[in-house]
Amino acid sequence: MSDLKRLHIAAIFVSFLSALRSFLIPFIISFFLGSSSEPIGFFRFEYIWIAILVFIFFTGIGHWVTFKYRIIAGELYIQRGIFVKKKRYIQQHRVQSIDITAGLFQRLFGLVKLKIETAGGGAEPEVNLIAISREEAEGIRAELKKRNAVTDQTERLEEKLDKPEADYTWKLKTNHLIIAALTSSGLGLTISAVAALFSQIEQFLPEMIYDQVFRFFASTEIMLITTFIVIIVFISWCISFVGTLLKYGGFTIEKYEKELVISRGLIEKRQLTIHSNNVTAIRVVRNIFRQPLGFGTVYVESAGGGTNDEQLSTVLLPIAKEEEMIAAFAELLPDYAREYKVESVPQRSLRRFFIRASIAPFIATVVIGALVSPYGYYGFIAVAVCLLFGFLQYNDAGSGFDHTHLWLRYRKISQILVISNKRKIQSAEIRTSILQKRYRLATFRFSILSSVIGKSFTVFDVDKKEADKMLNWYSAHSKTTIE
Amino acid sequence: MRLEPSQFLSEKALPVWRLRAFVESLFVALVPITYGIIIYFFSVPLWILWILLSGYIIYVVLTVVIIPPLRWKRWRYDVLADEIDLQRGFFIRKRTLIPMSRVQHVDTEQGPLLRRYKLAAVSISTAATVHQIPSLTIEVADELRDRIAELAAVVEDE
Numbered sequence: 004m005s006d007l008k009r010l011h012i013a014a015i016f017v018s019f020l021s022a023l024r025s026f027l028i029p030f031i032i033s034f035f036l037g038s039s040s041e042p043i044g045f046f047r048f049e050y051i052w053i054a055i056l057v058f059i060f061f062t063g064i065g066h067w068v069t070f071k072y073r074i075i076a077g078e079l080y081i082q083r084g085i086f087v088k089k090k091r092y093i094q095q096h097r098v099q100s101i102d103i104t105a106g107l108f109q110r111l112f113g114l115v116k117l118k119i120e121t122a123g124g125g126a127e128p129e130v131n132l133i134a135i136s137r138e139e140a141e142g143i144r145a146e147l148k149k150r151n152a153v154t155d156q157t158e159r160l161e162e163k164l165d166k167p168e169a170d171y172t173w174k175l176k177t178n179h180l181i182i183a184a185l186t187s188s189g190l191g192l193t194i195s196a197v198a199a200l201f202s203q204i205e206q207f208l209p210e211m212i213y214d215q216v217f218r219f220f221a222s223t224e225i226m227l228i229t230t231f232i233v234i235i236v237f238i239s240w241c242i243s244f245v246g247t248l249l250k251y252g253g254f255t256i257e258k259y260e261k262e263l264v265i266s267r268g269l270i271e272k273r274q275l276t277i278h279s280n281n282v283t284a285i286r287v288v289r290n291i292f293r294q295p296l297g298f299g300t301v302y303v304e305s306a307g308g309g310t311n312d313e314q315l316s317t318v319l320l321p322i323a324k325e326e327e328m329i330a331a332f333a334e335l336l337p338d339y340a341r342e343y344k345v346e347s348v349p350q351r352s353l354r355r356f357f358i359r360a361s362i363a364p365f366i367a368t369v370v371i372g373a374l375v376s377p378y379g380y381y382g383f384i385a386v387a388v389c390l391l392f393g394f395l396q397y398n399d400a401g402s403g404f405d406h407t408h409l410w411l412r413y414r415k416i417s418q419i420l421v422i423s424n425k426r427k428i429q430s431a432e433i434r435t436s437i438l439q440k441r442y443r444l445a446t447f448r449f450s451i452l453s454s455v456i457g458k459s460f461t462v463f464d465v466d467k468k469e470a471d472k473m474l475n476w477y478s479a480h481s482k483t484t485i486e
Numbered sequence: 487m488r489l490e491p492s493q494f495l496s497e498k499a500l501p502v503w504r505l506r507a508f509v510e511s512l513f514v515a516l517v518p519i520t521y522g523i524i525i526y527f528f529s530v531p532l533w534i535l536w537i538l539l540s541g542y543i544i545y546v547v548l549t550v551v552i553i554p555p556l557r558w559k560r561w562r563y564d565v566l567a568d569e570i571d572l573q574r575g576f577f578i579r580k581r582t583l584i585p586m587s588r589v590q591h592v593d594t595e596q597g598p599l600l601r602r603y604k605l606a607a608v609s610i611s612t613a614a615t616v617h618q619i620p621s622l623t624i625e626v627a628d629e630l631r632d633r634i635a636e637l638a639a640v641v642e643d644e
Contacts, residue, residue: 306613429614432582434575450614457614475488479568479585 007071013112014134018063099307105272169257171334183322184247186292193239283451284423304453315454345401352464360393411462445470491564499621507549589638
């Protein structure tokens, strides 16, 4: 057992720093709360934080001391746990995906993080080696990959593995990266975050500066509010611009046989591998900024793989035009390379889309308007926006299928086209409400496996006949009759 | 249009559903009860209490008396050699297909209420979803579970 290895000692600092990062927001919040209350309250917060930091640091040491691993003949053995010892063997054929990431903290020490996902690991589907050298990580990856490759290929492939040369490489062009950054849909989120921060910062600006700056703009109250909004939107837009550049900079996909290796990121370098057999669905998302320009983002859902910040999906093409998508699919996932003809929902469902989109804001506006007349009635602007979205949702909703694939198109805010293979669909369902029945409409939904959880995709108010056709298409046992 | 599935749930499902709906309605009863307490302490109009009470009674009549038989009539299933076919839902009718090759495992479950009526529910899990056939007699549930397990083992994915 002497050949058990530990992580690099820097793992202590890496885990400490990353725990620190996840405590950053609560820390800032408590700082704001603390500073506005009594001094005693503030000191108490400080003590608690020091205790937490010390605890995190010792946990980091404990993790490093107890975490040991070994790799022999394609089997990874890991033991860990401070109080409860956990031992785990991971066999190479159970490995779903291997993800090498060089996060900011790992890069400080010139290390990488290795994440291994296994099939059906139950509560813990993945193993993280948070700080090891790049050679070690590559070594483990090569070891866990070896037999998979050998079984379906000849020995020549092994040479290939030593000095890998991709069958196909897809690179994100710089001008596309900039378009992606300019039209990122993260903007909405950033705006709310910046707006929240802004309301806090206001307290900290010296009154002199604050007065001078805003006296210049604030000839009227409306002007002041507009200025605030413009500043907030502009700052948010800059942040999301830089954020997207850092996230998708250097985006490359390399294809080896049936494996897709996706690398991306400028500061936080990520690399992950998806086996094309594990792909369960593809999503083409066109947000409201990109759709008019003809661009969209392609996500893949896969069994295993996927990260939490992308709702367990993986970005395959950060931004691409329709033709580029088809060209890239032809190389990367030939199964999905085609145009998808969408059968739109019938016109009679338009009314239902309008009602669905606007009923909640409409009621809210009427109630609030009755209470705080007349300002509450400004809510009708929101109702109008919702009606517009209702129309867009109606316009985009649709479905289609051929002998192997099924696709649905729908919109919440962004337009989404989801495509899946019959063999990857886990179940399919038609829903008909009493009202839908009267209009001969139905809601169709199918479920697939995404990473470790199930995901369902739904299209509302398609023609009942169309929905029945899709269900029959899915059925292995088509007992088509006329009712 | 597909034919409706042919199998019904056990008839004993009805009293179970009614009992369950009644117990659930007790939470709704908290609304008139709370209002009654408020009346005791503050001067608020009494007629609202009558509206709330009659609302509650209508709710009980609907959920306990009227809806369960309609739901029962709608709930049907079929376990075929290559797929499971479920139909259910009164207000929203749902029709679900689960190919046998996607079934990962199948369980029978029995809470205290179901056990009293000698009933059991069958849960069918795929990689992505879980589907339940509620309120079957124990014999039917056991037989169904074993049959699905056997069929799922035979049908291999293409």
